[in-house]
Amino acid sequence: DTEVTQTPKHLVMGMTNKKSLKCEQHMGHRAMYWYKQKAKKPPELMFVYSYEKLSINESVPSRFSPECPNSSLLNLHLHALQPEDSALYLCASSQEEGLTEAFFGQGTRLTVV
């Protein structure tokens, strides 16, 4: 199994809603990542978890809250988002945080209305 599974594939939410994005991998990878990608732009790193601990937070607003309940799961909790937060949110994992190949999920396309 070399897949990173993200759910849901699409999400439309209002600015007052609370929702969560989920990411799952069963490759035994110990590093997991959240990226945000706007149209026609490269992905921007948001968070890195290494061995279930938050390793990197790229100055992401607190309305985005990551959680790593176990080594296979990564969540991104969303609250009070703005329309400009609409984007493709990509999850990735790698064996270790560092010089190892990353596997990406299909992404969740988020629209904030």
Place this chain on the structure above:
Amino acid sequence: KNEVEQSPQNLTAQEGEFITINCSYSVGISALHWLQQHPGGGIVSLFMLSSGKKKHGRLIATINIQEKHSSLHITASHPRDSAVYICAVTRGSNYQLIWGAGTKLIIKP
């Protein structure tokens, strides 16, 4: 100037043609990555290189560390190869990808 430059930005070719996408970088790197992104959004890692050449099916990736340049080649191109191809580099021990702008490839039948 971007740290990772790709060329061309857009490429349209006929099925069967040999495709070359180039990537130049201006920083010291620990590895260079070629990735593919289809219109649906998901990203697939094609290659991770730190030297030499790698081949996988119809895809070949080369890197010249001295010249800070890498190429991705596709032989016998097919419409299903149509996608955005992204070059990215990592520096140091963190997986902090520095991304190129991508090359949008369209293969016409």
